[in-house]
Amino acid sequence: MNIYKVLEIEHLTESTFRLRTERPAVPIRAGQCFSVGPKGLGVNREYSMYSGAEDPYLDFLIRRVERGVVSAALRNVRVGDEVEIGGPYGEFCLQESVSDRRYLFIATGTGIAPFRSYVKTSPSLDFC
Numbered sequence: 279m280n281i282y283k284v285l286e287i288e289h290l291t292e293s294t295f296r297l298r299t300e301r302p303a304v305p306i307r308a309g310q311c312f313s314v315g316p317k318g319l320g321v322n323r324e325y326s327m328y329s330g331a332e333d334p335y336l337d338f339l340i341r342r343v344e345r346g347v348v349s350a351a352l353r354n355v356r357v358g359d360e361v362e363i364g365g366p367y368g369e370f371c372l373q374e375s376v377s378d379r380r381y382l383f384i385a386t387g388t389g390i391a392p393f394r395s396y397v398k399t400s401p402s403l404d405f406c
C-alpha cells in the first residue's frame with residue numbers, strides 16, 4: 279500500500295462521487311481495481327478504475343453506502359488529502375485484440391466503472 283494525493287473530488291449525486299488521485303507508476307490494464315482508503319483509517323476497500331489505462335491519474339466512481347466505513351470516509355476527502363492505494367488487482371480485462379469484436383456491457387450504478395475504463399482506453403471499441 280502506498281500513499282497518493284487526491285487531485286479532484288466531484289460530487290455527482292448526493293451519494294455518488296468521482297475521486298481522482300495520483301497514479302501509481304506501474305503498468306495498469308483497463309478494468310482492473312485498486313484497494314483504496316483514506317490515509318490513517320486503517321481500512322481499505324476495492325474500487326474499479328474509472329479512468330483509462332494510460333491516463334496520468336486514477337479516477338474512481340464511488341457510491342457512499344449507508345453506514346459504510348470506507349465509502350463514507352472517502353466521500354469526505356478534500357483535494358490535497360492523502361489516500362492509501364494498493365494494486366492494481368484483478369483480471370476483469372478485455373483481451374489484447376479488441377478491434378474485431380463487438381461488446382455488450384451490462385451494469386448498474388457504479389458498476390459502469392470498468393466499462394468506462396475500457397472505452398477511455400480504446401476509444402474505437404465497438405460496444406453497446
Ligand SMILES: Cc1cc2nc3c(=O)[nH]c(=O)nc-3n(C[C@H](O)[C@H](O)[C@H](O)COP(=O)(O)OP(=O)(O)OC[C@H]3O[C@@H](n4cnc5c(N)ncnc54)[C@H](O)[C@@H]3O)c2cc1C
Pocket residue numbers: 311323324325326327338339340341342343344345346347348349350388389391
Ligand atoms: C472488485 C470490486 C470492485 C468494486 N468496485 C467498486 C466501485 O467501482 N465503486 C463502488 O462504489 N464500489 C465498488 N466496490 C464495493 C466497495 O469495495 C465497498 O464494498 C463499498 O464501497 C462499501 O464499503 P464500505 O466500507 O463503505 O462499507 P462497509 O463498511 O463494508 O459496509 C457495507 C454494508 O454493510 C453494512 N454493514 C457493515 N457492517 C455491518 C454489520 N455489522 N451489520 C449489518 N450491516 C453491516 C453497512 O451498513 C453497509 O451497508 C467494489 C467491490 C469489489 C469487490
